[in-house]
Structure formats: structure tokens, C-alpha cells
Amino acid sequence: MRPTTASPAIVTPHVAASRDFYVRYLGARLVFDCGWFISVEFGPGLSLQFMEPQADQPACATTGLTYNFCVANVDETYRELLASGLTPDALPEDHPWGDRGFALRDPNGVTLYIYSDREPAPEFRSAYLTGTAQ
Template identity: 50%
Template sequence: MNTRELSPCFVTKDVDACRDFYQRHFSATAIFDCGWYLNMRIGGDGSSIQFMQPQDGMVEYGAEGVMLNFRVDDVDAEYARLVSEGVALAMPLEDHPWGDRGFSIIDPIGTALYIYSDREPSDEFRQYYTS
């Protein structure tokens, strides 16, 4: 398989809340929006996320057990920006020995968003990197 893009789709009744959250805090832009189905581009690298209201007897599913990871250039700047915008933290900003510095927040449907920048891993974790 030659995958050209991979993006999550969450089935939720809260499409409007998700649209507002990702536009406001991540400058996401709608590339398809018919009201009950929303596809949003995040950043300039082709990343996207979709939200769909349940159709024809579908059940809602999505956020439980899911964490979306956002690798950014400057995690400290993103942390300061999101905190100043009033976004509640699920995990504080901290350095991790496996090779990143990050924090997490929760979106309107309960999806954990882990925002991080790469750091040099500790000797303990360096051995697990394959490239």
C-alpha cells in the first residue's frame, strides 16, 4: 500500500464545538464543510482531521483512548500561547527522557492533544531509536 495521507475522523454530535476549537487554537481551515461532516487542514504539511455527526443509526465514537501528537518547532511558545488563550492543561509542560519536551490539553470531545518538540534523549532511551 502506498499511503499518501492518514487522518483521523471522529464521529460526534459536537462538530460545531470541534470546528470552533481547532480554528481558534490551531488556525485550522475547513477544506470541506457540509455541516454534518467537516474536514479541516491543520498546518502546512498536509495534516487534517475530520469530524462527522452520526448518520443513519451510527453511534458516536472517537475520543476515548486517543491521543493526537503535534510536533511543533517551539513547544514553549505554543504552551504560552494556549495557556494565555485559556486552554486547560491535562499535563504540564515538562522534559521527558525519551527525547521530547511537551504538554497536553483536551479538545471538546475528550481527545488528548500532546504538543511537543524534540529534545536529545537520555542515554537510557537513546538505544531504542532506530534511525
Template identity: 45%
Template sequence: MTINSASVTFVTPKLEETRRFYELHFGARPVFDCGWYVVLRLAESGSGAEVCLMEPREGTAPFSGGAVLNLHVSDADGMYDRLVNKAGLTVLIPLEDHPWGDRGFGLQDPSGVTVYCYHPIAPAREFRKYFIEDDQDQ
């Protein structure tokens, strides 16, 4: 069996506000929208990455925190400049180099999801041993 894609759905009473956040700041566009459920494709991703938003329905609880949406970007500094310095979004996680091998920063969407934007950098020596080679494609 092959997994062709993956996405995440956040159940939120702030669907419209959250939708506008991703459309405005991440170039997202809807590829499905029935009002209470919307699939947003992140246009800047180049990979077809999607975020799904759903208003609470019977049997579903609203998102209550604890999730981080990681966005691997080509330039975290440029993204930071655009989103924080120019758009004025509030930073949760400051822009900095991390020893595990990324440079990134974090924001929060209107639903409470932490959006972490990063690009890879060389990991510090103590973290190199934790990387596992992916031999699936060899």
C-alpha cells in the same frame, strides 16, 4: 504502493465545539465541510496535517477516549504560552522535558481527545537505544 498522507477522524456529538477549538487554537481551516463531516487542515503545520470530525451516524460510535493527537511543533514553550497562559486552556499533561526525547504538554479538545504538543530534545541515555534508524530514505 505509496501512502501519500494520513489523517484521523474523531466521531463526536460535539463537532461544532471541537471544530472551533482547532480553528481558534491551532489555526485550522476547513478544506471539506458537508455539515456532519468536516476536514480541518492545521494551518500551522506546514505539512498539510489534517484532523477530521464527524457527527455520529448510523453504524459509527462516538469517540470514547484513549486517543492522543501528537502535534510536533517548532516550540512547545511558545505554544504553551499561547494556549495556556494567554488563551487559558486547561493542562492535562504539564509542560516538561521527557527522557524519551521530547519537551511537551497536553490539553484536551471538547471531544475528549488529548492533544499533545511537543518538540524533540535529546533523549536520556537509557532511551537512546530504543531509537531505530530510518534507512528507507537512504
């Protein structure tokens, strides 16, 4: 697997407070905000996400850390990991916010979300605050 980007996502019920804290006090720039998930940037290649637990995503943690890895071809990466003997927690699936991904856990119990960007559904396009959807 060769990620093109990697970023931590903190799963928390305090998404709005986290957004306000990082933007106001640490100079982060809000680049995505759909209410239950936000992404802030500190500069090129430096981003951090916050996500409320989602009942319809059982592979996601209810609190704690998820590490996001963007790859060129998520289906190929999934097949490679299966062939190597890993058993992901979820099959790859398309998500309306603009990716196709799956999850697995590392030996420490940290959720790893591996994804490839896709065109977001119309209801998520306005959440991209940088002027363009991925």
C-alpha cells in the same frame, strides 16, 4: 499553533501485538521501540504510535486515542494556548525519551500531546531504530 508533524497514538495494553500486526501485515517499518511505546512508519509523513498506559503520566489517557503535535517551540505554544484561555492538563516537562511536552483535551475528550523534540537520555537512544536519535 503551527505543527510540523501530527500523528495519532493509540493507548493500549496491546503494544507488542499492535507492532507485530502493522509490521507483518500492513508493511509498516518500526522506527522507535522502547517496549511500552512504539512508532511505525508507512512512508514519509505517515506514522502511527502505540503506547501502554503509564501510571506516572496522569495527563495521558488509559485507553483510546492521543493525537501528537510536534511544534518548533513547545514553551511558546504553551504560553499562547494559556493566553487564549485554554487550560492544559499538564505543564510542559522534559521527558527522557527525547521530547518536552504537555497535554490538553479537545472538546471530544481526545488527548492532544504537544511537544518539541529534545535529545533523548542515554537509556532511550537505542530505542530509535532509524540510526539517529531525533
